[in-house]
Amino acid sequence: MNKMMNAKTSNMNRIYTSKIWNYFILLVLLFYIGCNTSEEQTVATFSNLVMQDEFDVDGTLNSSLWTYDIGTGMNGWGNNELQYYTDRPENVTVQNGVLIITARQEDFNGAAYTSARIKTEDLFEQTYGRFEARIRVPFGQGMWPAFWLLGNNCNEPGFTWPQCGEIDIMEFRGQEPTIIHGSVHGPEYSAGNAITKSYQLPNDRFDTGFHVFGIEWAPDYVNYYVDDVLYNQITREDVTGEWVLDHPFYIIINLAVGGSFVGSPNSDTVFPQNMLVDYVRVYKK
Amino acid sequence: MKIKKHTYIKITVTLGLILVTLTGCERGLSEEAELATFPTNGDIFIDSFVGGLDYFPFGGSFAEAFSVDQNESFMGTASMRFDIPVFGVGFGGATFPSTGPRDLSGYDALTFWAKASRGADINEIGFGVNGDTNNQYQVTLQNMPITTNWKKYTIPIPDASKLNQEIGMFWYAEGAENAADEGGYTFWIDELKFERLGTIAQPRPAIFNGIDEMLQTVKGSTTTITGTQTFNLGTGEDIMVIAAPSYFNFMSSDESIAIVNERGEVTILDSGKAIITASIDGVLAKGSLTVDSSLNISSAPTPTRAANTVISVYSNAYTNVNVDTFNGNFGGSTTQTTFLKLGNDDLIFNTNVNFAGIQFQNPTIDASSMNFLHLDVFIVSDTSSPSLSFNIRDRGANGELNTNVNTGGPTEDDQQIDFTIPSAQLVSGQWISVDIPLTGGLATQKNNLAQIAFSGNVDFILDNIYFYE
Missing domain, CATH: 2.60.40.1080 (Immunoglobulin-like)
Structure with missing residues (x-):
């Protein structure tokens, strides 16, 4: 019996060996194919770094690069958002090399929540380029973090939103922890009709670790990527109206609470919630 | 039932032993030596049991509750079928242990697809039932809603690193809890397995x-x-x-x-x-x-009456009747009830007292031959005007407690005796023996006693609650 089993075992070992060899060849093949795929999918080509904030200095933000939106805007920043944006350290601070935007549940100037929204308006604006940030998003019903660009002429007559253009590099619904959305807004394709594609992270979620969210914006297209995956390209042909992405835009990073895109928080939503940003980098061709 | 032997465990163990032995010959067992590991197979039921599984129905479970159904499946050729009996016939409940331990530490959830012949809530479902370890790592999901469509369910592992040699792969208990609760229906489970989903996150443990x-x-x-x-x-x-x-x-x-x-x-x-x-x-x-634990108390006096002359509700000196609750959740009650153990003496501790009640309706107590209720009371709080009253209720022949919602007193066929402990006796820090005569409303009706209620403004400990002749 023992001998038989040994014989069987050794036989099995031989089969295994040959199988393992096959797997090895397969792996090698896959590796090569893998390389080819990644060569085909060039995620980003712009490499001339023109702006970066690594958030390496604890405390307040670098005021030569960032300013704040304060308050509740018009109609909850146009989206029925529920938070009051402040520039208090309770809502926005840099600690341990990371920008922390914190949404809190607290009564503040008539709002039930506070949070922060920072922007580079008048401080850093650029036409075209690669805009990238490494972010860990919060979670829970009603959380709406975003990393996006807005045309710098929205306040000029004839260019009010959406004519001034908007590029959403990353938007996230706290109740859908595995999915982010990338969009462009312009005339005839704004708000619910924006040109959007969603990306679902396989076997993982966005609120448990940092991920790189980026776009590469050229005269004829916007490429969207998450980490090393290029998941969408929006071209002039894709938009259902005038292409308005041809003038300087500035960066906005915010954490909204509630609003039409996500709905209100519910009793399961945990507060406070943090949006962490490790860096923001902008490249030119 | 298909039961496979884990020959590979034996091989692993044997190889492990050989390695250990060889290592031992040369330089003794080093601290880095790893223990023999268990199979990491996470599959439990795909189209049949996987990897050697037993089926142990719980005591009292409807014997025919579980079968393998070749006519229904979410994927493949078969599913697990559970026939839940109608109210009164029992319940469906079982555990499905692996015939050998498995290492589940690489997974984050138990998942399966399920549907039912009607909408229902499965009372309890989970994993980690293991008689050998007294269910050390049991996980229970309560009241899992199930519909008539196949849907995937996820039961997360609280901390997978604990499950490196688990036997309890799956368990459930479902039955009609009353005539209105769903019963007499079937549910099916398929593709039952442990998985690493990668999306189980934001742990928020609580005690x-x-x-x-x-x-x-x-x-x-x-x-x-x-x-x-x-x-x-x-x-x-x-x-x-x-x-x-x-x-x-x-x-x-x-x-x-x-x-x-x-x-x-x-x-x-x-x-x-x-x-x-x-x-x-x-x-x-x-x-x-x-x-x-700064309470300074002693045990209550040990009862001396002969056991055949008492009906005991709560005492370590006697065999006690079945008690449904020591704190019937009366609306508006703030009373918290916990249990203390002083040596071998069990005590009931009521704090934040306004009113509450002890109920024993399954069955009621026939105290026809009894004349008194005895209670030992120890008042803990130092209240300036202490008060403490008890009442004993007979629920009558109609089988239910009938209470005037305004007065709290008995209505319909209920009868009751009210008894207030004289305030001079309400001294804190010592045991007070209280004997309440079964008179008043109970003089002629005490064969369906169902409740001992109390009201007052003191925190107190209770012991030795019994009726006697």
Whole structure:
């Protein structure tokens, strides 16, 4: 019996060996194919770094690069958002090399929540380029973090939103922890009709670790990527109206609470919630 | 039932032994030597049982509840079928242990597809039932809703690192709890397995339902901590499971006062105060237990009446009748009831008292041949105008308690005796023996006693509650 089993075992070992060899060849093949795929999918080509904030200095933000939106805007920043944006350290601070935007549940100037929204308006604006940030998003019903660009002429007559253009590099619904959305807004394709594609992270979620969210914006297209995956390209042909992405835009990073895109928080939503940003980098061709 | 032998375990163990032996010959067992590991197969039921599985119905379970159904499946050729009997016929309940331990530490959830012949809630479903370890790592999902469409369900593992040799693959208990509850229906489960989903996140463990509990107690007493683990699933839903205490690490702020073992049992070693907190996998649990064992009490006098002359509700000296609750959840009641153990003496401790009641309706007590109710009372609080009253209720022939919602008194065919302890006797810090005659409303009707209620403004301990001739 023992001998038989040994014989069987050794036989099995031989089969295994040959199988393992096959797997090895397969792996090698896959590796090569893998390389080819990644060569085909060039995620980003712009490499001339023109702006970066690594958030390496604890405390307040670098005021030569960032300013704040304060308050509740018009109609909850146009989206029925529920938070009051402040520039208090309770809502926005840099600690341990990371920008922390914190949404809190607290009564503040008539709002039930506070949070922060920072922007580079008048401080850093650029036409075209690669805009990238490494972010860990919060979670829970009603959380709406975003990393996006807005045309710098929205306040000029004839260019009010959406004519001034908007590029959403990353938007996230706290109740859908595995999915982010990338969009462009312009005339005839704004708000619910924006040109959007969603990306679902396989076997993982966005609120448990940092991920790189980026776009590469050229005269004829916007490429969207998450980490090393290029998941969408929006071209002039894709938009259902005038292409308005041809003038300087500035960066906005915010954490909204509630609003039409996500709905209100519910009793399961945990507060406070943090949006962490490790860096923001902008490249030119 | 298909039962496969785990020959590969034996091979692994044998190889492990050979290695250990060889290592042993040369330089002794080094500290880095790894223990033989168990199979990591996470599949339980795909089209049949996978990897050697047993089926153990729980005691009292409807014998035909489980079968393998070749005509229904979500995928493949067969599913697990559970026929839940109608109300009164029993329940369906079983555990499906692996014939050998498995290493599930690489997974984050038990998943399966399920549907039912009608919409229903499965009372309890989970894994980790293992008689050998007294269900050390049991996980329970309560009231899982199930529909007539196949849907995928996820039961997260509170801390997978604990499950490196688990036998309890799956268990469930479902039955009609009353005539209105669903029964007489079928549900099916398919593709039952442990998976690593990668999307189980945001752990929020809790003990005592996340509440900071206060417990006044005594040296020598014990109490048990229960806890839950909540995760956010990839779908964005929160899911909470009951996690056995062994998933938690417990901490006592003063181990000379109170200690907690891995079963969540708190033992009070000395008089004083200690705060018990807990964590799962490094995440601090919401909720805590502050133990105050500075109460200075002694055991109640031991009853001396012959056992055949009493009907006992609560005493270590006698065999007690079945009691439904020691704190019937009366609307508006603030009374908290806990249990103390002083040596071998069990005590009932009522705090934050306004009113509450002890109920025994399954069955009621026939006290026709009894003349008194005895209670031992120990008042703990120092109240300036203490008051404490008891009433004993007979629920009559109609089989239910009929209470005037305004007065709290009996209506319809109920009868009651009210008894107020004279305030001069309400001295705190000593045992007071109370004997209430079964007179008044109970003079002619005491064959369906169902409740002993109390009202007052003192925190007090109760012991030796019995009727006697």
